[in-house]
Amino acid sequence: MKKMYFIVNLVAGKAVINKKLGKIVDEFVKAGYEVTVHTTQSGGDAVEQAVYACEKGYDLLVVAGGDGTLSQCLQGVMGCEKRIPIGYVPAGSTNDFSKSLGIPADQIKAAKVITHGKPVLCDVGGFNDGYFSYVAAFGAFTNITYETSQKVKNVFGHAAYIAGGAAHLGSIKAKPMRIEYDGRTIEGDFVYGMITNTASVAGMINMKNFLLDDGIFEVTLIRKPKNAAELGKTAVALLRNDMTDKNIVFFRTNNVTITNLSDKPFSWTRDGEYGGEEVVNHICCHKKAVPFMVRGKSRLPFEK
Structure with missing residues (x-):
């Protein structure tokens, strides 16, 4: 049996x-x-x-x-x-x-x-010494999933995440980062970033043209907008999966290193759970x- x-x-x-x-x-x-x-x-x-x-x-x-x-x-x-x-x-x-x-x-x-x-x-995604199934992310709103209590999630569902995100709007700060992949280097201030292998993130961001077995992940980064209006426009573009917005950096790779260039540590999430606060983060795809x-x-x- x-x-x-x-x-x-x-x-x-x-x-x-x-x-x-x-x-x-x-x-x-x-x-x-x-x-x-x-x-x-x-x-x-x-x-x-x-x-x-x-x-x-x-x-x-x-x-x-x-x-x-x-x-x-x-x-x-x-x-x-x-x-x-x-x-x-x-x-x-x-x-x-x-x-x-x-x-x-x-x-x-x-x-x-x-x-x-x-x-x-x-x-399967590799993240430093751990793993993730579909997303590793940093920046705006990524801490909402693990800071929201299970009881609140059970009662309010997606509304719990939206309410938590709204409470953090005034505290969104850009993070100076270095992103290295496939022999290329990008430096800049980013408010959000995610490495994904999924059809959707947080039930709201829908991804297109991905494969779960090709050994490649999708990387999406959002540069620091000039003002709140520009941030809103970029957020809408992300929700619509429009990667042509000027503040969105999008590429595919099987190996990327993301380094925090600021003195203050910031946290990551892996599949909606707390993912640590390392300065240098190595993300790869285990095909x-x-x-x-x-x-x-x-x-x-x-x-x-």
């Missing part, structure tokens, strides 16, 4: 996973899996449990939670010699990465994708590093 290790974050999103957990497990059992369920107990618990699943010979690791929970499991899997396939049941507030994988928002349907789908190798369970028949964004 196939063995599945099922990691569940019971407080992710609006905690709706609690009502469907029995049906989801039943779906897995009917598909022939011996299911071991583990509910996360702390911030780093999912990392340790993912390592456990890989080392103990489980055939499949399934994660039910938000993008942050999935990212933690990815940290564990990437550190193991044997990287078992990952199934994802989206249960967070935004679930950006599940959209990129073509996984339904309905959790029962997502479970069926796992039982009837196929494992496909996807790229086709981990298998994810996806639909067996439909054509997906990463299929060539």
